Amino acid sequence: xxxxxIVGMLLAGALLLGACGDPSSGPEAAPPxxxxxxxxxxxxxxxxxxxxxxxAVGPRVLYLGDSLAMEAQNVLGQQLRHxxxxxxxxxxxxxxxxxxxxxxxxxxxxVPDADKAAxxxxxxxxxxxxxxxxxxxxxxxxxxxxxxxxxxxxxxxxRYRADLRRLTEQIAAAGGEKRPKIVWVLQGPDPITxxxxxxxxxxxxxxxxxxxxxxxxAGRTVAPAGARYTWTQYLPCTxxxxxxxxxxxxxxxxxxxxxxxxDFLHFCLAPTTPTPKPCPVxxxxxxxxxxxxxxxxxxxxxR
Numbered sequence: 001x002x003x004x005x006i007v008g009m010l011l012a013g014a015l016l017l018g019a020c021g022d023p024s025s026g027p028e029a030a031p032p033x034x035x036x037x038x039x040x041x042x043x044x045x046x047x048x049x050x051x052x053x054x055x056a057v058g059p060r061v062l063y064l065g066d067s068l069a070m071e072a073q074n075v076l077g078q079q080l081r082h083x084x085x086x087x088x089x090x091x092x093x094x095x096x097x098x099x100x101x102x103x104x105x106x107x108x109x110x111v112p113d114a115d116k117a118a119x120x121x122x123x124x125x126x127x128x129x130x131x132x133x134x135x136x137x138x139x140x141x142x143x144x145x146x147x148x149x150x151x152x153x154x155x156x157x158x159r160y161r162a163d164l165r166r167l168t169e170q171i172a173a174a175g176g177e178k179r180p181k182i183v184w185v186l187q188g189p190d191p192i193t194x195x196x197x198x199x200x201x202x203x204x205x206x207x208x209x210x211x212x213x214x215x216x217x218a219g220r221t222v223a224p225a226g227a228r229y230t231w232t233q234y235l236p237c238t239x240x241x242x243x244x245x246x247x248x249x250x251x252x253x254x255x256x257x258x259x260x261x262x263d264f265l266h267f268c269l270a271p272t273t274p275t276p277k278p279c280p281v282x283x284x285x286x287x288x289x290x291x292x293x294x295x296x297x298x299x300x301x302x303r
Contacts, residue, residue, distance in 0.1 A: 058085030059301055062120055062180070064101055065132035067094035067276060068187075068289075071268040072132070074278040076290040083294050084301060089124050091115045094276035097136035098163040099143035103170055108142040117167060118174035125178065128297055129171055130216075132185035134265070135160060135200040137193070149196055157199060164207045172211070183296060184208050185289070188219035191231035191264055198229050216296040221288035222258050222267065233259050238288075247284045258285040 061080050063073060069092035080086035093100065093111050100109045101117040113119060121129065137149035137156060149156040172179050184204035190197045201219065208215045224230055234255045237248035241256055249257045249269070258267055266272065267285030279286055 054083065054085045056085070058087065059127040059297060060087045060125060061089070061128045061130060061297065062124055062126035063088070063090040063092065063130045063132070064117055064120070065092045065130075065185070066096045066134055066136065067092075067266065067272075068134055069132040070094050070276045071266055071279040071283075072286045072290055075283075075286050076130075076293060079290045079294040080297070084298055086297075089120065089126065091120060092132075095136065095140045097133055097141055097144060098131075098160065098167050100141055102143070102163065102166055105143050110141050110143075116170075118170040121171055121174035121180060125175075126180045128183055128214075128300070129180045130183045130185060130293055130297075131167070132187075132218075132293075134187055135196065137196060149193065153196070157203075160200065161203055164203055168207060168211050168213070181300060182208070182211070182213040183293065184213065184215050185293060186215060186217045186219045188222040188285075188289075189229045189231035194229045194231070214296055214300060216293045218289040218292040221292050222285050231264070233257060233261075233264075241284060246282045247287060249284065256284045 058080075063069060063076055069090070073090040073092055077088045077090060080088050091111075093115070096110050099105060100111040101115075102109075103113070103116045103118050117129065117131075120126075135149075136144065139146055139148045144159065147155050147159050168182060171182060184207065186201040186204055187197050197219075205215055207213070220228060222235070224232055224235065234250070234257055237251070237254050237256045241247040242251070242254075245251060247256060248254075257269060259265075260269060260271065263272065267283055267289065268279035268281070269283040270279060270281045
């Protein structure tokens, strides 16, 4: 994309309420009070009736994350219930990062105690915990102690790595003898700091390998073929999207939109709102990400 467009996106990104990207300067205002979090503290947990080709007893799946998970939570739930007859719980909070879901953070977190990862593992007994975090890099949440990628990349990566380990340990301890598998979702390209996303994804991969967990490379599905970390607003329509025209937004050019012109980070093709909520419109990027996560769990269930 042209240089002036990127500059415009930098400015727009700083204004996205509840966003979790990394423009060089974050929002001026403080994040919302933990007593009134950016996302609803309510979780959803539904099971679909069994159908041909779907397990009679499906896995229990817990989905946690930031604004990317907030917008995708309903679509992922639909995919998991349809393909795997899953029992599904989601509790994403916009603007968060890994430390927000750690127990022991108290009031310095955007996630209330009842929705911490370990608390939900104890309450819901999931087989899989899906974690989708862009890697909040500009200090939106208090639990990062003011550490930002722009000010100090090494401190940021060091802290992020430590939080990865702590969150894995807390989830494992909460699961006890029935420890859930963690599914780390790899993120898509970032037009502002592509190397940051590459390194964060590498941390997810290493943590999964060390602890015997799983990786879902959902970011690959929203990147050009052969250019995993090159950001793009449009991609060629897939066979599925051509068959379901609502997901091929420009059929005459055989391409579909992943992002709005005004939002380089999120995949919902409806504008962000003051109150974060699941995406209300069909959005190809969200469906691609959700199908990839579902495929990874499906493969693990079948082992």
